[in-house]
Amino acid sequence: MSGLAFRRGMTFVSFITCCAALALLLAALSTQHWIVARAHRKTNNANLPNPSEGRIHLGLFYGRKNLNVGYGWRPSDINVIETLNNDRNFMSYGLWVATIGCVCLAILFAVFSAVFALVNTATTPVEAITGIPGLYLWNTCALACNLGSLVTWGIQYHLKLRHNVLPIEDRKNTWTSEGLAVLGYSFWFVVGAAIIHILNIVLIFLGAHQTRRDRHKMHKPIQEEKTNGAIMLY
Numbered sequence: 325m326s327g328l329a330f331r332r333g334m335t336f337v338s339f340i341t342c343c344a345a346l347a348l349l350l351a352a353l354s355t356q357h358w359i360v361a362r363a364h365r366k367t368n369n370a371n372l373p374n375p376s377e378g379r380i381h382l383g384l385f386y387g388r389k390n391l392n393v394g395y396g397w398r399p400s401d402i403n404v405i406e407t408l409n410n411d412r413n414f415m416s417y418g419l420w421v422a423t424i425g426c427v428c429l430a431i432l433f434a435v436f437s438a439v440f441a442l443v444n445t446a447t448t449p450v451e452a453i454t455g456i457p458g459l460y461l462w463n464t465c466a467l468a469c470n471l472g473s474l475v476t477w478g479i480q481y482h483l484k485l486r487h488n489v490l491p492i493e494d495r496k497n498t499w500t501s502e503g504l505a506v507l508g509y510s511f512w513f514v515v516g517a518a519i520i521h522i523l524n525i526v527l528i529f530l531g532a533h534q535t536r537r538d539r540h541k542m543h544k545p546i547q548e549e550k551t552n553g554a555i556m557l558y
């Protein structure tokens with residue numbers, strides 16, 4: 325296989341993986357499992373059994389809670405924006421906005437990566453921004469945005485959400501989720517997208533490296549032939 329065909333094959337694989345990363349990011353943005361937690365009610369008497377039990381999961385915009393005080397489950401929805409407006413201690417507003425912004429930018433750069441990977445599969449662009457250097461750029465930007473959303477949500481988790489994922493009305497009713505929250509699969513979707521963009525950078529490098537090596541092999545015999553010709557003439 326020639327270097328050009330190999331490079332185009334790698335960029336086409338990069339296009340497919342960019343689509344996979346895009347799907348993961350859209351799923352992360354729309355699903356409601358960035359945080360998954362259990363909850364219970366505090367009791368004054370430690371010797372008595374505690375019949376209360378709760379399950380909560382939160383996304384970036386909506387969530388759901390199921391609370392049971394011993395008389396059956398009571399499901400209800402959680403509007404994250406309303407909860408933030410009613411209780412500023414629920415989450416850090418700046419970190420929440422930064423997480424959403426980073427995910428949206430990661431989606432945008434994943435689209436650029438996919439589009440220009442497809443362009444480089446069909447043609448060899450002249451402009452650097454649309455060629456191989458551009459593929460490095462868009463994938464690196466997407467990776468940086470993915471990492472940014474992971475960092476901001478990780479800080480959010482350690483500062484706020486591992487201590488509480490319940491609205492203020494439930495906390496006033498002695499419900500707590502202290503130490504019972506973990507990162508959900510929506511968060512790990514972003515981790516998967518970040519890994520895919522690292523893979524894309526490796527694929528693009530392999531394709532470009534093979535092309536450069538083939539060009540070097542083509543130029544070398546020509547140089548040797550010119551040298552031999554000069555010796556014969558002498």
